[in-house]
Amino acid sequence: FSAEQEAQALRKAMKGFGTDEDAIIEILTKLNVSQRQQVLITYKSTIGRDLIDDLKSELSGNFERVIVAMMTSTTMYDVHELRRALKGAGTDEGCLIEILASRTNAEIRRINENYKIQYDRTLEDDIISDTSSMFRRVLVSLATGNRDEGTYVDEALAQQDAQCLYEAGEKKWGTDEVQFMSILCTRNRLHLLRVFDVYQGIANKDITDSIKSEMSGDLEDALLAVVKCMRNKSAYFAERLYKSMKGLGTDDSTLIRVMVSRCEIDMLDIRREFLAMYGKSLYSFIKGDCSGDYRKVLLRLCGG
Numbered sequence: 001f002s003a004e005q006e007a008q009a010l011r012k013a014m015k016g017f018g019t020d021e022d023a024i025i026e027i028l029t030k031l032n033v034s035q036r037q038q039v040l041i042t043y044k045s046t047i048g049r050d051l052i053d054d055l056k057s058e059l060s061g062n063f064e065r066v067i068v069a070m071m072t073s074t075t076m077y078d079v080h081e082l083r084r085a086l087k088g089a090g091t092d093e094g095c096l097i098e099i100l101a102s103r104t105n106a107e108i109r110r111i112n113e114n115y116k117i118q119y120d121r122t123l124e125d126d127i128i129s130d131t132s133s134m135f136r137r138v139l140v141s142l143a144t145g146n147r148d149e150g151t152y153v154d155e156a157l158a159q160q161d162a163q164c165l166y167e168a169g170e171k172k173w174g175t176d177e178v179q180f181m182s183i184l185c186t187r188n189r190l191h192l193l194r195v196f197d198v199y200q201g202i203a204n205k206d207i208t209d210s211i212k213s214e215m216s217g218d219l220e221d222a223l224l225a226v227v228k229c230m231r232n233k234s235a236y237f238a239e240r241l242y243k244s245m246k247g248l249g250t251d252d253s254t255l256i257r258v259m260v261s262r263c264e265i266d267m268l269d270i271r272r273e274f275l276a277m278y279g280k281s282l283y284s285f286i287k288g289d290c291s292g293d294y295r296k297v298l299l300r301l302c303g304g
Helices: 003-014 021-030 033-047 051-058 061-070 074-086 093-102 105-119 123-130 133-143 155-168 177-184 189-203 207-214 217-245 252-262 267-278 282-289 292-302
Strands: none
Touching: 003 021, 003 033, 003 051, 021 061, 021 292, 033 051, 051 061, 061 252, 061 292, 074 093, 074 105, 074 123, 074 252, 093 133, 093 217, 093 252, 105 123, 105 133, 123 133, 133 177, 133 217, 155 177, 155 189, 177 189, 177 217, 189 207, 189 217, 207 217, 217 252, 217 267, 217 282, 252 267, 252 292, 267 282, 267 292, 282 292
């Protein structure tokens, strides 16, 4: 890998009349995210221009969005997406839930630090001013990045947590959402998996079915996302991808975000889960749903 060679090749693909989109796709999809960051710096130092600005001026539409996303560092991409989800008219709740429910403590802390530097305000303040009631509290809790990340399962506590969840929901009239939030947003993964097992025995139904019957709207979506991420993060992302493409129209924001943010983490697992869940490959789904250079770059990220 030579950052300088790649920088020159990118410049060549954009210089003069017309743009060589295939060359841009070829170069950027064969590099990993840290190599792309090196190319970004080298481009500026050897060519004296900003690579992202050049790409933006040469490309357009969803293709441009994917390429710019790929050229952004992992943390900053999450920061930009969270800001986009919060600012302006309307809130992209799905984006907030997806990022905050699926990232690790360390990732969330980096997001918080960079968000503050970038926008001179805290992520928490923006969440508070843009969302409301229990949904807001769940997001604020997740955004602290303070979940127990140990592996210890306290059997007595697991029994107690499961009983608490049962009494906070199925057993009573109305729902004590705070109990759900405090258990689902703070306990470690293995502990929660044990809680869900015990819960099944007590309530005679799965925790996800209880959440669906007890909650609604964004709060329901957020707590379901937490449970799904604890059980199987790759399956959660497979479902996000499926929903972004099925039916009429495509939710391009979600499709781009999941493909770019997961392509180096668990794309193989996501593809496997997608096939198992929907009986069709992710590759064929993207192929049928997108077109042009946008489709080409997504298929490269998917890995064929």
